[in-house]
Amino acid sequence: MPSTINNSPLPASLKLKTGQIFTGTSFGAPVSTFGEAVFTTSLVGYPESMTDPSYTGQILVFTQPLIGNYGVPGQDQDEFGLYKYFESDGIQVQGIIVNDYATEYSHWTAVESLGEWCTRYNIPAISGVDTRALTQLLRDQGSTLGQICVGQDSHIDNIDSIDFINPNNENLVAKVSTKVPLIYNPKGDVKIAVIDCGVKQNIIRCLVTRGAAVTVLPHDYNFNAVADQFDGIFISNGPGSPTTCVETIKHIKTALETLNKPIFGICMGNLLLGMAAGLQVYKLPFGNRGHNQPALHVDTGLCYITSQNHGYALNDTAMPKGWKRLFVNANDGSNEGIQHETKPIFSVQFHPEAKGGPQDTVYLFEEFLKNVRTDKAEAEKHDVPVAKVQKAAIATFA
C-alpha cells in the first residue's frame, strides 16, 4: 500500500524554484526528489509515458484530472522480447502530480495500482493538486525546476534554502542508453543500427515488425567504424538537453560527411541530426507534451495529429545548404522535422511510433525502410559491400 501514517495518507507538496507551493497527499513512495516540472495534455497512456526514457529527470504533471483508473499492467514481453505495455524496464519520471487519483482500478491487463507501482519503484506521486492552476503557471512561466516533498513537514515554505537540481545540466542520455549492443530479430532482411539515446520499446517494435533486424548501440558508439555491417541508421528519442550529447553529434556529423546510408531520427534524433547538419537548438518555454499536437507536412500541407514530448526544438529559420524543413507545428510554428534534399535522410520531432498517441504518422517507418531496401538493392547491383553479419560489432563490445 502507498505511504500512510495510521492509515491516513502522508501530506506532500511540489515546491517550485519560482516560489510557489502546491500541496496534496502522497500516493507513491514516501521520498523527496528533484526534477523539472513539465505538463502533458495526454488523456491516456500513463504507463507508457512514465516508462519512456525521454522523461528521465522530469516531474510529470497530468492535465487529465483522473489518473490511475485502469491500473498498471505487468512486464509481459512479445515474441521479440520487447515489453508489451511499457517503453522501458521501469519508471523513468522523477515523480508525478495528479489532480484526482483513482484509488480503485479496473483493466484486464492490470496487475497493480498506480500507487503500488510508484511505491515499488521508489517514485513519489502526489494527488489532490490543482493541476489546472499548476499547468497555467507552467505554461506562463515555462517548465520550472521543482522538488517533491513528502511527509509531515512537506508544506513548510523553505524554498529560499533549497538548492534545486537541474537535471538538464547532466548528460541524461548516458544514463539511459544501453551499455552493450542488443540484437532484435536477427534474421531480418535489412540491418538497422539504432543509436540508443533512450529508445522506446515501440520504436524497436515498429522496425522489427516491418521485417528489419535491429542492433541497438550505445549512444556514444562509433557506428561509422562498423557502418558496413548495417543498411540504415536510426537515431532515437532521449532525455535532457541535446547539447550534452557531444560525442553522438560528432559521430552523426562524420556519418553525414562520409556515409552514404539512409538515416531516420525521432525526437532527440531530430535534434541531434539537425545539430550535426549545422542547426542550433533552443529550449521551448513549456515544451510540447501530449497526444494531440498538429504537425504540418511542409510539401503537401497535410496536417497530422501526433504524439509528442519534448522541451527543445531546432531553430530552422535558416536551413543549412542541402536541407529543408519536413514538418512544422501548426500551433506554435516550431520545427517538427527536417530532410536532406538529395539523400535518403530525414527526422521528425514528434513520435510516429506513438504508445501512447495516434498512429497517423507510423507510415514514416515504412518510408525509412523503403529507403533502406532501395539503397541496399542499388548497392548490391553495383557490387558495393552491404551489411553482412552483425556479430563483429558485438565482439568489440562483449
Ligand SMILES: NC(=O)CC[C@H](N)C(=O)O
Ligand atoms: N522525446 C524526446 O526524444 C525528447 C528530446 C529532448 N530530450 C527534448 O526534451 O526536447
